[in-house]
Amino acid sequence: MATAEDSKAILAGDLRDLSTQELHRKYSAEASVHRNMLIARGTGIAPQWREFKTFVAEVGVKPSSEHTLVLLNRYERTYGPGRAKWMTAEEQAAHEIEFDRLRAEKQREEQLLMHQAAATKRASTPGAPSFGQFTPMAGKHVAFTDVAKKLAIPVAALSKTMPAGTSADELVKRSAVVNELINDQATWLPPDPARKAGFFEAYRIWHLQVQPQFGRAATPTFLFLYIALPVMKQCRDELMDMDLWNPLGQRAMAARDGHVSWKKYTEFMPRAQVALMEIPIYATYSLLSDLDALCERIVVAEKRFREGPQKVIHTHRAA
Numbered sequence: 001m002a003t004a005e006d007s008k009a010i011l012a013g014d015l016r017d018l019s020t021q022e023l024h025r026k027y028s029a030e031a032s033v034h035r036n037m038l039i040a041r042g043t044g045i046a047p048q049w050r051e052f053k054t055f056v057a058e059v060g061v062k063p064s065s066e067h068t069l070v071l072l073n074r075y076e077r078t079y080g081p082g083r084a085k086w087m088t089a090e091e092q093a094a095h096e097i098e099f100d101r102l103r104a105e106k107q108r109e110e111q112l113l114m115h116q117a118a119a120t121k122r123a124s125t126p127g128a129p130s131f132g133q134f135t136p137m138a139g140k141h142v143a144f145t146d147v148a149k150k151l152a153i154p155v156a157a158l159s160k161t162m163p164a165g166t167s168a169d170e171l172v173k174r175s176a177v178v179n180e181l182i183n184d185q186a187t188w189l190p191p192d193p194a195r196k197a198g199f200f201e202a203y204r205i206w207h208l209q210v211q212p213q214f215g216r217a218a219t220p221t222f223l224f225l226y227i228a229l230p231v232m233k234q235c236r237d238e239l240m241d242m243d244l245w246n247p248l249g250q251r252a253m254a255a256r257d258g259h260v261s262w263k264k265y266t267e268f269m270p271r272a273q274v275a276l277m278e279i280p281i282y283a284t285y286s287l288l289s290d291l292d293a294l295c296e297r298i299v300v301a302e303k304r305f306r307e308g309p310q311k312v313i314h315t316h317r318a319a
Helices: 004-017 020-026 028-041 052-059 089-124 144-151 155-161 168-181 193-207 220-241 250-258 260-277 291-307
Strands: 068-071 084-087 134-137 140-143
Touching (some): 020 028, 028 068, 089 193, 134 144, 193 220
16 A cells, blocks of 8 residues: 555656646546636636646645545635645544634734733823723722623723723623523534634623613624624625536536535525524525525614614515
8 A cells, every 4th residue: 555655756756757638637536626626716726726737746646535625724715835735524623623723812812912002002192091900890999801701701802892981890780691692502503612612702792892772682693693694695696706606517516516615605504594593583584585685684783783773774675
């Protein structure tokens, strides 16, 4: 059985000695991935990788039928050198968990820097309200880290959720509503525990920015739909732009099924359908025919939750 080093040596020799057609025949699995990439991504491929020889030289031989070519950064739009790797489903799952952990860590660091910069700016403004290291809470003078711990959010997020004039006691009272609304067994939640925890942390931060009168309407289900539906709409539009939304023929269907936008859309679709059923005013909408109208309605509602009553744009749907 050939080792990885043997495969590399054989490939190097073939790249030197064989024509492109001969390489396509010998490395048909890799050629199929490359062809589907060209169909699905179009200009979303680095110029170097449009040539099969360069592509296969850099990604190597597909280790097994269980491996797929995975973008190392799922938010990256372009395949190219150093951006993709062969992985099994298990390897991809482990990679995504680590990727999310590192991304969350980077975001927390960025938020902390923003918080520190905002605090410095406020402190240097004459007559500005104090946003120091301590604040009153439950009749005591406590550190902001204690407030953040009580609210179950990062301390850096306090710069958003505790503007001038808002007391720690008020935020604690509002966070009690959050605890009542959270259902960590909801079926639309992501199955991965790290992603689930990240969502609830984001939800706590977002809910503290919601006007108190809308507190009970601003549910985790609503926030999930506010996040998911625009992503689904973007994915649908990308696929339509490439004529892959309703593909004709096996090749186009295979290109759609392997496209990152289709995978993302189909990952959100069943969860969003379940979430819609939990909010009666949205339950009659169809995610297939009413996605644009539903997105518009939810975006307007989210803005009203945070900014208070405003002029509402009514969305009319065909009967």
